[in-house]
Amino acid sequence: MSARVLAALLLSTDATGMSAAELVRHLRVSPASVSKSVGYLDGEGVIRREQTTRRRDRYVVDPDAWFQAILASADRNQRIADTARRGSDLLGRTTPAGARLHALSRFHQQLTNDIIERARHWRHVLTEPPPGPSSSRS
Known part of the structure; x- marks a missing residue:
């Protein structure tokens, strides 16, 4: 269900995201299913809640969602290593x-270090603007 909620938010043409009621209608599922899914996705840092002027929450995919999700995974691995x-x-x-x-402990510590290092690397690489015609060599 969380994947369906995320897909709905990603494919939404509305840049302001969707409310829980809109997700319920769009996915044709119960409000409880949406509530559980948005709680999970919000906790993972993949989506965030934004309050509108009507005091209704709207859910949007955070632009930094993938990086935050990877860091949450690394945090879980770090806790395993520490324990x-x-x-x-x-x-x-x-x-x-x-x-x-x-x-x-050593395995999970190394995994944590590798995940964070690679996530930071790819975040930097993939957020750089693509090379334009002026940057190509002849």
Whole structure:
């Protein structure tokens, strides 16, 4: 359902997004389904709520949505790394369980670092304006 809500917002021709009621009508689903989905997408940083003058929320896809979603994923991996590291420290790295937790911590820490590094790289690359005719070489 979250994917359907996101697709509706992405494909919406209205730059101001859609209200929950509009999403319900457009997707032909229950208000509870839309509420749950927009809550999830908002929490992931993919969409944001904007209040209109009528005090009704409208949901729009944040221009920085993909970057924020990747950072949320990296944050989850960081929490796994931190928890596993604490467990390894408690049990000791020389115990079988401590060694497994240490390996898990190292894996998730490296994954976190890689995700953040690549996300920042591609965010920079993909937000640069495309080269124009004046920048091409003859």
